[in-house]
Amino acid sequence: MTDSSLQPAELKEQIRKTAHANRRAQEDKESISREIMSRFMALPEYDAADTVMFYVDVRAEVRTRFDLQTAIDSGKRIIVPYCVDGELELFHLESMDELEEGAYSILEPRDDLRLVPEKQVNVTDIDLIMVPGVGFDSSGGRAGHGKGYYDKLLEHARLDTPLVAVAFDCQIFPHIPVQSHDVYMDKVLTQTKAYEGIGRTPANPK
Numbered sequence: 086m087t088d089s090s091l092q093p094a095e096l097k098e099q100i101r102k103t104a105h106a107n108r109r110a111q112e113d114k115e116s117i118s119r120e121i122m123s124r125f126m127a128l129p130e131y132d133a134a135d136t137v138m139f140y141v142d143v144r145a146e147v148r149t150r151f152d153l154q155t156a157i158d159s160g161k162r163i164i165v166p167y168c169v170d171g172e173l174e175l176f177h178l179e180s181m182d183e184l185e186e187g188a189y190s191i192l193e194p195r196d197d198l199r200l201v202p203e204k205q206v207n208v209t210d211i212d213l214i215m216v217p218g219v220g221f222d223s224s225g226g227r228a229g230h231g232k233g234y235y236d237k238l239l240e241h242a243r244l245d246t247p248l249v250a251v252a253f254d255c256q257i258f259p260h261i262p263v264q265s266h267d268v269y270m271d272k273v274l275t276q277t278k279a280y281e282g283i284g285r286t287p288a289n290p291k
Contacts (some may be wrong), residue, residue: 093262100228100258104220107255108145114253115274116146121251123273125215126156127182130247134212136162136248138175141184141192146217147251151190154181164206167193168240173238174199175206208241215269216250225250225282226261239268244285247271 112119126129139156142148156181165184166173171209176194187193189257198204216235220228227250231234233264239248250270254277263269271284 093264096264097205097228097264098231100220101231102226103273103279104228104256104258105145107254108219111145111253111255114145114185115148115151117253119141119151120153120276121147121253121274124279125249125251125278126152126159128249128272130249130272133206134161134237136164136206136210138164138166138208138211138214140217141167142164142217143189143191144155147253149215149251150181151263158179164211164217165192165194167199168234171232171234173209173234175211177204178207186195208238209243211242214239214242214246214248217252218250218252218260220256220258221250221270221273221280221282222258222261223273223282224260225262225280227267227270227272233266236268248282248284250282251273251275268285 098140132135137156139149139153142150153163163178164175165178166175176199183193183195184192184199218227218229248271250271250273254275257275267285269285271282273280273282
């Protein structure tokens with residue numbers, strides 16, 4: 086439950102806390118995650134895309150790591166993000182062997198590969214972006230961790246690149262208070278539903 090009398094920033098923080106608790110309590114994370122990933126890779130947007138960005142799961146997020154190699158083997162160009170000094174950099178992933186555990190046991194691209202020119206990618210090269218988050222609503226409103234990493238990255242994505250969030254059903258809320266820097270998703274995909282979001286338009290680029 087959330088308190089609608091709170092200010093937007095306070096309400097968003099309360100949603101984050103509730104969503105984190107919901108996500109931690111989610112049972113059968115691995116099997117449900119595989120179902121969500123299967124639904125993601127069955128999307129028409131995925132079929133049409135040559136270059137697709139996946140995130141690599143951390144903590145209680147929808148698991149992606151078990152399906153990354155399948156995506157690579159499909160012949161698509163698979164991109165994963167990693168954080169450097171508060172910014173997301175993009176890496177062309179060609180094998181799970183190119184990832185290693187970094188800080189907090191997070192899987193990240195190996196240090197020795199990050200500066201290889203062929204591995205570096207610009208967000209404008211991506212045809213479909215998978216977006217993680219803490220909480221979402223049916224309009225594509227998103228609550229992240231509050232640090233703005235994805236907002237800053239998505240600000241530079243092409244307008245014709247679909248933004249598809251993946252989440253457990255327990256991460257969906259009636260309304261996410263959206264601020265000026267927030268980006269609406271084009272679609273939010275769970276194990277049971279696909280919500281069509283507001284997305285970005287020339288009039289609503291963020």
